Amino acid sequence: MLKLNRVHHVAIICTDYVKSKHFYTEVLGLKAVREVFRKERNSYKLDLEVGGLYQIELFSFPEPPPRLSRPEASGLRHLAFEVDDIEVAIAEVKAHGVETEPIRVDEFTGKRFTFMADPDGLPIEFYEI
Incomplete structure (x- = not known):
């Protein structure tokens, strides 16, 4: 294997x-x-x-072709980063003018997460451990 x-x-x-x-x-x-x-x-x-x-x-x-983010396209969906404290992570990126979605809770793990976009619209996730 x-x-x-x-x-x-x-x-x-x-x-x-x-x-x-x-x-x-x-x-x-x-x-x-x-x-x-x-x-x-x-x-x-x-x-x-x-x-x-x-x-x-x-x-x-x-001139790379644009990437579809929404509606959900096939292929890589998003890039997720593990963080210790989601509220601290959100505050850090907001200080740079980056907006995030509201914090959500993973229905299976109970962990908190949120999304933002990089400059090209690639979804970036913060996932609190």
């Missing part, structure tokens, strides 16, 4: 690299590990560290 150890990274393609880089590094506070410009593809690639374990790769490409 195939043995998968863990998720290695999540790749995100953005339409405005500067705006998305600011969102992921300044608003969400992810640590930039490596940034490269690939001239032959006219593309940036920014590796971001999440909690010392995971990595998000933020890419820019010229």
